[in-house]
Amino acid sequence: MSLFSKALASLGVGNAKVDTRLRQTQYRQGGLIEGEVYIQGGQVEQEIDEIYLYLVVLYHHDRAQHEYIMEEYRLSEVFTIGPRETKVIPFEIRLPYDTPVTTGGCPVYLKTGLDIKMAVDPDDTDGIEILPHTLVEKVLAVVEKVGFQLVDIDFEFENYFSRHPFIQEFEFKPTGDLRGVLDELEVMFYIGEKEVEVIMQLDRRATDLMTSLEEALELDNRTVRLTVRESDLAGGTEALQKKISDLIQQHAH
Incomplete structure (x- = not known):
């Protein structure tokens, strides 16, 4: 693959992509989330330092909206993905018991990302509904x-x-x-x-x-x-x- 393609990938053009697919989207506080992370290779071979998964809460305070990372999960070690290659990483994570319920207009979502050196990190977000314990x-x-x-x-x-x-x-x-x-x-x-x-x-x-x-x-x-x-x-x-x-x-x- 040409140096030009590698340069484009470093800017996010033709980069690897990530898509998280959850078994369900509704959980109770403290519930177990099961899913799979699909990674689609881009135009060039790339080294993925890690797959990270953030549990994010959006809330309003002092007339401003805040994005708060409640938990951070690491799903993999360093690996390499080739051009157009597909990798599927299954995972299970436990929600904290103090995850806010979303019926109060408090959005909660999972943000999945790939940490790629010298490149724009691709990510994916998936909203989830949290019911009371x-x-x-x-x-x-x-x-x-x-x-x-x-x-x-x-x-x-x-x-x-x-x-x-x-x-x-x-x-x-x-x-x-x-x-x-x-x-x-x-x-x-x-x-x-x-x-x-x-x-x-x-x-x-x-x-x-x-x-x-x-x-x-x-x-x-x-x-x-x-x-x-x-x-x-x-x-x-x-x-x-x-x-x-x-x-x-x-x-x-």
Whole structure:
């Protein structure tokens, strides 16, 4: 192959191309992603230093959109691909349990790329849908049963420990007897394989001089924590429903 072709490949013209094909596009937090990376050789032989796969989250903060790499996976060692040659690299990766659910308007995607020395690196992006962990889903359903309606899914950027710049929060409005007591209920999760730590922040409504003063000084919030295990729900959610209802009632007043 001519030096001219090699020069073009270094600029991305006639370069190798990459295409990731996933077995499915919908996963739960902590789920296993299976797929294959197809690499199509270009006009010249090229050495691929690595195939990388990024788990990327797009979020908005301070009136700007941010692209955050949540996890990075390396899928191969150095190899060479010849002109027009096709290579298929199968892979399995585990999603982090704290991957944000995408139903809140938070795009999540996988970005696959080839690291090629002295050349423009080709890449490919694939959007994926993230559903709540099954325990998270059950807790959210219980919160609705005790008199709340989910109104928004957003991010909290302060006051809670996270290995990322944010933690996802689920915002509820009271629909029952607590409408005159609470403005909203915010629920967050630290998620493990078989248990979740639930953090509920109660935003109390100002009803008199004292609570108005607390609201002005931002002292009107109450934080409640509880751990929910897979074994706790083996017989249904009735016990959890009572526990969450009692905790909310206790700290709302």
